[in-house]
Amino acid sequence: MYTLYYSPGAASMLPHLLLLEIGAAFQLRLVDIESGANRDADYLRLNPNGVLPTLAIDDQPCRETPALLLMLCERHPEAGLAPAPGTPSRNAFLQWVLFLANTLQPAFRLWFYPSDVEGVDAVALKAAMRVRIESCFDQLDELLADGRPYLLGAEISALDFYAVMLMRWSRNMPRPATQWPRLKALADRVRARPSWIHLYDVEGLTEWA
Known part of the structure; x- marks a missing residue:
């Protein structure tokens, strides 16, 4: 349980x-x-x-x-939800999960809460984090450039749910993730799943449905 x-x-x-x-x-x-x-x-x-x-x-x-x-x-x-250990897809899975965890998610933290860093100009810090976030979106978008529907290929994985959750956080930024057409298509696939729809109902969310 x-x-x-x-x-x-x-x-x-x-x-x-x-x-x-x-x-x-x-x-x-x-x-x-x-x-x-x-x-x-x-x-x-x-x-x-x-x-x-x-x-x-x-x-x-x-x-x-x-x-x-x-x-x-x-x-x-x-x-x-994850490739089997020892497979090439597993290597990519781990690499990109840690990319989201170590690079993209912390950048969002500083975008939303620049005061976490004392003695730093908040406007400059937010500008720097915007550049970092958009660079991350560029890299994720490039993964989809070969026409694959999901970040690892033909099948959805936990990586896609992680990425789309973080993409949702950009919805009110100057350039949200949905302005990358391939990322928007990924988000649309995830947002159409019963799990996403049910979560929105349970958590009472309405925006970016």
Whole structure:
């Protein structure tokens, strides 16, 4: 049994989507960020960083979005959300998951919260992060240049859900991800899936549906 601690539209979207795709039994626990519930002592015992998501696996709290992606793929190989270990596709899968985790997602963090870096001009930092985010979109778009429907090829993987979740975060930026036609086509494929539609209904999301 899984328990997912989530906030609507936060990075908890990724494990939520993967759990729906897997078809595993899970329960949801809302953490209201606006009221500061992520800083409550009870939640900090689960996640000392006070961020989302946290996924309790067999009553053990686990955190870090890309780690949860890998854990769920390993625990449910039958879902086909990751290539098999030792294959060339697996190498690409790991490379691009870590690219999203180490390059694109942190850039979004600084775009939204430039005050995280003290003593730095916020306007300049946001401009730099915009360049980095758009460069990442360029690289993801290039992966699709050969006509493949998904980032690894013919079949959808957890990588696509991760990328589209991050693309969603750009929706109010000067150049959102949907301005790259191939990325928009990828997003449209993911947004048409029952898991995405169900998540929007459960989490009460409406924008970028």
